[in-house]
Amino acid sequence: MTKLYINGIEVEIEQGASLLEAAQQLGIEIPTLCFHPGLSAYGACRLCVVELGDGRLVSACTYPAQEGLRVRTHSPRVRRARRMLIELLLSICPSSKRLQDLAAEHQVERVRFAVRDERCILCGLCVRMCAEQMMAHAIGFVNRGYRRRITTPFDLRSDACRRCGGCLYICPVCEVRCQGVGAPSAVCGSCTPPAPTCPPVYEDLACYMGATGECGTCVRGPRTPDSHSPTVAGRREKV
């Protein structure tokens, strides 16, 4: 057993466990994105960043618990780092609901980077899912640096792929976020009022699955394909 201190609380955990597991044992919630309990830890998204006693920022999912280690999971520095990470992730994947939810949770209210909709954050979840759970090894990372992407060998349909859909199931960013109205901006903000503005028809339409605003109840202005002006009721007005 290894004894360490997380946010000043003593915790004992078996040898070889990660900081993330130690924190989870205490019930301390550390946000994760590329981590999945059924897959190997990868440390790609850095969202589980924590601060060590010596001031280093490390990813909790890959850092092994060590005797006497002091860890801070929600220090101002860590939170700032997390907000920056979310901002960066959002700038490449503004259409992800998972990321939008994370942004809302962490009070990320703007994205200062050029938004490009790449629909992949290279977290590698699908690659690990395919290899470790499905034993297929059909997809993987190719190229490197800014050209890095995930695909099958030679970009052709792979013989190894059984079309199980595990990659789609686990992908945190290919789920479609609520459509709102207008083109996706970097930070959604459409769901600021959690209560629907259309109680009479809400249950029937279940518009969180499809195109929100279809019935027109929650829409104030006309629907424009590339307008950045918010038109959903309750959405923060842009200055």
Next chain:
Amino acid sequence: MQEIEAIIERYGAQRRHVISILQDIQARFHYLPKDALMEVAARVRIPLIDLYSIATFYNCFSLLPRGEHVIKVCLGTACHLKGGTRLVEALERELGVREGELTPDGRFSFETVRCVGACALAPLVLIDERYYPKMTQRKLTQVLARLRRARQAAEAVP
């Protein structure tokens, strides 16, 4: 395919040797043919995607055919200032192909690279990993002519 087999035999069909194996295939064919990758994957028993990842990760591997002689023109900062781009233009004229392409006879292909770490010798051209320092268009033409002659001589002997 027998050649691929021989190359694998040389190192042993183990995962830890695949980069060496791929390097030898690259040296033999000047690129990594798709069939060769599939053969290696089957024999070494590693997923094809892992090989493809390696082959696309390292710049020393090419999935497209490269020439018998690979010419690399350095366009790092120093070489750029010393006229590396003019060497690229000269090569394009001389070989009749654009950067990254292969001459129709399969003899030459050229590409541009970033700093090769010998800035004092700028502008640099690497031909088959040999450094040609302080390159000029004239010297380049001479070297190409010599390479062409060497081939003709080699063909004439047997």
